[in-house]
Amino acid sequence: MIKRGNNMIKVDNLSYSFPQKDIYKNISFTLEDGQHCAFIGTNGSGKSTLIDILMDPEKYMFDGKLEIDPQYRIGYVSQFSQLEKIHDTTVYEFIGEEFFKLQNEITYICSQMETSSDIDALLDKYQLALDAFNAIGGDDFESMINKKLNLANLTKHKDLMVSELSGGEFKLIQVIKVMLSIPDLIIMDEPDVFLDFENIDSLKNLIDSHKGTLLIITHNRYLLNHCFNKILHLENKELQEFDGRFIDYNFSLLQTKIELQELAMADTEEIERNAMLIDKLRSIATHNSEASRGKALKARVKIQERLEARRIKEPFVDIKQPNISFHTDNEVEETIALKVNDFSVVYDEEVLLENVNFEIKSTDKVALIGSNGTGKTTLLRAIFKNNDSIEINPNIEMAYLSQNQGETLNESNTILEELLDAGLRNSTAVISYISNYGFDRKMLHQKIQYLSGGEKNMLQLAKIAVSKANMLLLDEPTSHLDTYSQIALEKAIENYKGAILTISHDYYFISNCMDYVLIIENMTLRKMSMKKFRRKIYANHFDRDYLEVEQKKKLIETSIELALKDTNFELAKTLSEELEDVIKLL
Template sequence: MIKVDNLSFSFPQKKLYTNISFTLEEGQHCAFIGTSGSGKSTLIDILTDPERYLYDGKLEIDPDCRIGHVSQFSQVDKTEEMTVFEYIGEQFIKIQDEITSIYAEMATTSDMDSLLEKYQSALDAFESMDGDNFENTINKQLNLANLMKLKDLNVSNLSGGEFKLIQVMKEMLSRPDLLIMDEPDVFLDFENLNALKKLINSHKGMLLVVTHNRYLLNHCFNKIIHLENTEIQEFDGRYIDYNFSLLQTKIELQELTVAEEEEIERNEHIIDNLRAIATYNSGASRGRALKARVKFQERLEARKIKAPFVDIKQPDIRFGMAHKMEDTTVVNVNDYSVSFDELLLENVNFEIKSTDKVAIIGANGTGKTTLLREIFQNNHDSIEINADVKVAYLSQLQGETLKDSNTILHEFIDAGFKTYDEIRSYLSNYGFEGEMLNQKIESLSGGEKNMLQLAKVSASQANLLLLDEPTSHLDIYTQIALDKAIEDYKGAILMISHDFYSVVNGMDYVLIIDDKTIRKMSMRKFRQMIYASHFNKDYLETEQKKKSLEMKIELALKDTDFELAKVWVDELEELIKLL
C-alpha cells in the first residue's frame, strides 16, 4: 500500500536519508527502529504529509490508503470537557449526529438529490467504522486494556500514560488502513505497557510503530525497518530474530575485517621494502612494481567492509563523582505528603544511603515525578539532603533542564568546561559532533534531548543522581550503555523507571507506591510481583540468560576469539528458540 523508492532528504545541518527504499503491505505490524536523531519522526512526517517536504526519489501511497497517527508528544487537554467514552467515540458520535440532522432536513428540503448524496456519504463513513456496533467495540477495547474503570471519567483527569492508551484506542477504532504510532510506549507503567501490547497484537490493520521498548519489540512485530547512518534495512520476521541475524553478521564481518587488515599490513611491508629499494635502485621495473602495489593497497582499503547496521557506536556514558561519600544517609524523607485535585501520597518515609541505587515504582499519576522534583529542589520541610551532597537531575520534562533556544554548545558553557574544544571533545562521546553542535536544542529529537541530559548529569560529577524515566526516547544501544553506566557508578541513584530491564539490572531495591504511601521492597520480591502481575517469568528469565550470552559474545569478539564467539552463538540460537 506504501512504497518508498530511492528517497533522499536532508536538513541544512544534517543528511537524513540516502536513496532509501522500503514497502509497507497489508497485515504487517512493523517496528521502526534506529538510533536517536536518525530521522524516524521526520520520515513519519513525510509519509503523513508529503506535500510539506522537498525530497528526491519516489513515494507511492495507494490513493485509497487512510493513515491514522498517534504522535510522540501528545498531552491531555485539561480543558477537555468530555468523558473517555465520548472522546474515543467522538468520530462515531459526530457521524451519527450528522445522519440524524440529515433525516430532519429531509422533511423540509426541496433538494432531495444532494441531501441523499450527503446521506450516502455519511452512511458509508459510519459503516466503514462499524458504527452500529461502536459502543460494544469501545467497551471491548477498554476491557482488553483493563481500562473500563476510566469509561465515565473526564479526559482531563487522565494521567499521561492513560491518555496515550486512550489515543491509541481512538485511532485504532477509526480503522485506518495504516496506523503510524511514534513511541506510544513512553512513560507507560508496567500495567499500561501490557495493555499497549494487547492492543497492538489484537489490531487487524497495518501498523508502523517507532519504539525502543525492548519488551514490545520482542512481542508485537512481524517486520523490522531499521534506519541507520542515512540507510535503511528491511527484515521480515521478529525483532529477536533480526537481532540474532545482526550478531551473526557482526562475527562474520569482524572475522573478514581481521583477515583484510592482516592482508593490508602484509602489503604495507612490501610497499615499504619496494620504497627502500627504490632509493638506491631507480629501475623502471622497480617503479612499476611499487605503483602496482600502491594501487593494490588502495583497492584493499576501498573494499574494507562498511556495516552501518552492524557496527553501531554506543555512546560512552560515564557517571563520575567529584568526591565519594562515606556510608551515610544522603536523602531523608520524613512524613511527606502531596496532593493536587486528590491526595496522591501521604505519610511517606524513607532514606537513601550514599551508595544505594533505588527505583521508585508506581502506576502513572501517583506522584513519583513530583516527589523526585521536590527532592531536587530541596525546599520541602519533609525532605532533608545531606550538606555534602551534590545533586544532578534528569527530568522527563526535558525543558526543565535544557533551554530550547540554546545551541548544544552553549548549553555546556556553564557546565564546568574551560574551553570550547573541551566541550567538543566531551560531547563527541555522546554522539554530538561537528556542525550538529551549533543546532538549537529545540530542533533535537526526544532521544537526543535525553542524551544531552545524560551528558549534563555526567559532567556535573554529582554523588546523587535523580533520574526521572532516563530510558525514555533512548534507542536500544544507548539504553544498554546507560545500564552499564549505572552499574559502574559509585554514588547514590534514585530513579523513576518503568523499564523492567533497567530496574532489575541496575537497582539494589525498589520503593513501591502502595495505597498512597511508599514501602521498601527487595529485588527478589519485586521480581515475584512483576511475574505475578505483569510479565511472564520464564520469558524474563530466558531474556536475562540471553543478555548474559550476548555479553560473552561481545567479550569474545573484543579478544578476536571468533571460535569461542561461534560456540556462544550456537548456544544463543537454542535459547532464542525458547523465546
C-alpha cells in the first residue's frame, strides 16, 4: 500500500499505443504527497489520455507498471463545465452535496435505531457514514465552504442558483466542490480555459491554498509561473520529470539546449571529416585492390555509423514550434474597417450590452475584454454575421475563429477534407501546408472529432490562414494551445498587416500583440490604452513591474535563440547568465 508521505503514484516504463500511432514509450515518473504538479506538452501529445489511464487503469491495455493504492481517491475537474446539466440547486447546496447526503444518512440511521431490533447492523452503517462524514471535515464543513468561496471571490454567490452563474464562475465552483471532498489526488484538465482575468486569479488562489496533491494539465502562462513545484513534460512519446518551478524548468531546458547544440556541432564536424576520409578511401579502393585498403574503408564506415548513432537527439530541447502565418490577398490602406452603432444584447430578459458604439481601423489589433457572461462572444458573432447595427467596409473580408470549435469545423470531416473545403488545391498542397501547423501526413485522414482541443484550434488557425482575409475575428484563440503554439501565434499576429479583433483573457497575449483594448463594463464598452490596461492588470494581479521583467526575460531568450542560430555559443552562455539574474526577480 502507498502511504502518505511516500510516492502517491508511481509509473514505471509505461508504453501505450492507439491504432497506427505510438503515444508513449517507456515513460516513468512519481507523484508524491502534497506536490502541485503541472502537466505540460505540445497539443495532441497524449496528456489527457495519460490522465484517463491514471483514473481508470483497468480500462486500458498498456505495457509497464502503474502503482496506485486501490483505496486511493481521485477527484477530477474536466475542461468541460457541463453547467447546462445542473438544475434547481443553489451554489451552497451544490458544493455541499456530499456533506448533506452523509448528514441525512446519519440522521436516518439514528431514527431507525429507535425502533429496530438489529442494532448491531445499524451501528456498523452508522460508523461507516460517520467515518466518511469526518473524512471531509463534517463538523467544520460550512466554515470550509465559506473560506473557499472567499478565496475565489464568490462569497456573494453562495445563495444564487447554479444556473445563474457564468461558465467561468461554475468552473471555480466545481474546483471548490472537488477540493472539499478531500480526495488523495485532484486531477484538473485545463481548468483555466475561457476563465476571465478575475476568475484566473481566483483559480490561482484556490490552487495555492490547497494542501493536497494536484496534477493539472494547463498551458496558462500565469498559472504555470505561479502555482507549481513540479513539472511533468510529455513530448515526442517521452516524459521528463522536474522538481521545481516552471520558470526554472524552462531555464534548465535553455541551458541544456546551449550545451547540446555545442556538442552536436562538434559531432557534425567530426562526421563531415570522417565522410571525407571515407570518400577518399573509396576512391583509392576502386584503383587499388589491396586488402588493407578495404579493411581501412570498412573500419571508417563503422566509425561513421557509431558517430551517427550517438548524434544528440533531445525531444525536450528540440521542440517543433508551429509556423503560423497570416497573409492578406487584399491589403486595405488605413481606413475604417468596421463601425458598430447602438448595438445591444438582451439574454433571458437581462440586458448585457446597451447602445454600444465603436469603430476599428483596417490595421488595428484590438482585444475585447470583460468578465465572463458580458456578451463578448455575442458581439463578435454579430460582427461576423454583419448584423443590422454593424457597418463593414466593402473592401474588408473577415475570417472567424470560434471558441465553440464545432461552429467553424465539420467534425465528421478528416483534416484533409476540411482543408480541401477551405480552398487548398489537392492532397499534396495540404501535406505541404499542414506541417507548418504541427500535423504530420499520418494525421491527414484522422477525423476532426478525435483531435484534442489544441489541435482543433490549430486547425482553425490553419483555415483562417488559407482564407487570406484582411480582418480576423478571434474568440479565445490561445485556449487549449500549448505554450509553443501561443508564442507562434503571437509572432504571426505581430507580422499580420490586416485588422484583428480578439476576445482573450491571456495577459501575455494581449500585452505582446494588441494596440489597445475595448473593455466591457456596466453594459457598455470603452477604449483603453495598453498603458492603462497594464496598470490595471498590475494593480489586480501582479507585483509591481512583473510584466516588464517577463518581457525582458523574453527578449533575452530571443537573443539566446539568435546566438544559437549563429553558433555563437560564448554569447549564448553569457546571455544565459544574464537571464538567470532576471529570473531571480520573478
